[in-house]
Amino acid sequence: MTGIYKRHWAGDRDRPALALHCMMGNGAYWGPIAGRLEGRIDLAGFDMPGHGRSDPWEPQPQGPDFHTSVTRIAASFIDRPLDLIGHSLGATVALRIAVAAPEAVRSLTLIEPVLFAAAPDAEQITRDQTMAEMIAQGRDDDAARAFIDIWGAAPFDSLPPATRRAMADQIKLVVDTDETLTRDRAGILDEGRLETIDAPVMIILGQDSPLVIHRIADALAPRLADVGRAIVPSAGHMLPLTHADQTAGLIALNLDRA
Structure with a gap:
């Protein structure tokens, strides 16, 4: 897709990975995480439309919504099973891909997923x-x-x-994104969909994040076949930025589980 700024942190070419950033962020904040992982994965990323160095978001009258567009962009990076990492909005995109194509996901790391439909608040x-x-x-x-x-x-x-x-x-x-995040227009939570994910999943939360985030994790975890949970002390929603050491360490734990 044109107008999308791609990012890449070289590593083990036999271990491709994709990282998806949050709303109002950009792919650059995965750089410190990639550095701490010391090349164990070959990490790709991109700036979502209207973010970072990508072109502005220009919705079309009959075109996909923003969440669907980002999901399609992310899916275009996948040509073999990979480690999928997402934060906030990016975590909901990662989860949407995982329920649509579980065979494409080697491991799934969800950092502060904002799928509010899972826990109405x-x-x-x-x-x-x-x-x-x-x-x-x-x-x-x-x-x-x-x-x-x-x-x-x-x-x-x-x-x-x-x-x-x-x-x-x-x-x-x-x-x-409200229709997807709050009303689950994408059907991520439909019966039986989360249960199809057989890759190891890690849900990472900040201790000081809004309570709704912890409730979302409580709703998602029981439906996942192989799930770990972690809470980073003294961290809020933006823990990949504020607590890069702990975030990278927990991602590495999930990589080990795959």
């Missing part, structure tokens, strides 16, 4: 409604602030002006 529903109202009123900065102050690594107002502007431009993509 009144507080999260209120957050989403408030943010959608702000966007409808043209208050994109306020909507981005509300999002980042919950899910970001640092408060919105502490970020550089250029970063804040980019996040305000991206905030509509959060609403665009």
Whole structure:
């Protein structure tokens, strides 16, 4: 697909892997993780549309939604079984691929998956409604602030002006994913689908992440055939950035299980 910025951290060519970043992030933050894995996997990544160095997201009237587009881009990287790693939105894309093609996944590492449909939460529903109202009123900065102050690594107002502007431009993509993340339009949670994943799965959470994230893990884990869970102390939602050592170590544990 054109306009997508690809990333690559060379490693063992017999151990291909793909890493998928979060909303409002970009593929660059997998670099420190790859470095800590010391070449044991050949890691690919990309910047999602409208993120990092990729072209802006331009939805088409009859085209796929954002989550579906990202899933198709990710799937285009897969030509043999590989280790699949995803964070936040990226984790839901990884899970969507795994239920659609379990034979393509050697191991699956889900860091803070935001599949809210797995654990409906009144507080999260209120957050989403408030943010959608702000966007409808043209208050994109306020909507981005509300999002980042919950899910970001640092408060919105502490970020550089250029970063804040980019996040305000991206905030509509959060609403665009709501049908998939909150109502599971992709059918990830349909009966029997999670149960088809036979690869080792690791669910990694930050201790200080919103409670809904822990509830999502509680809902997903019993349906997975081979699952491990880990909580990183003193970490929040952005633990691949803030706790790269621990995140890489837990990814390595799951690689060992495959």
